[in-house]
Amino acid sequence: MKGRKEVEGFSPWDLDQLQQCFDTVLAARHLAKGSEEAENIASALIIAYQQGVRDRDELVRLAVSAVEK
Structure with missing residues (x-):
């Protein structure tokens, strides 16, 4: 995107991992x-993933x- 520093998206593999974790917790x-x-x-999952977990x-x-909490 013009004017934005860096936009990082999730790959299909990343999304699959997050979805599996989400489904497990639910x-x-x-x-x-x-x-x-x-x-x-x-x-919480997205934040942790963006922080490298x-x-x-x-x-x-x-x-x-x-x-x-």
Whole structure:
């Protein structure tokens, strides 16, 4: 994009990994995809991934801890 420093997107592989983590957390906590908690989980996953976390167990742990606060 013109005028923006750097815009980095997710590859299909990245999105698949994030989706798997998201689905894992929602299933474990019996949450609906459209719930506020689900949105918080998705945000936590994206932030952690952007910060370089790639381990699925760690991503799930961070997402769970984000909604437990």
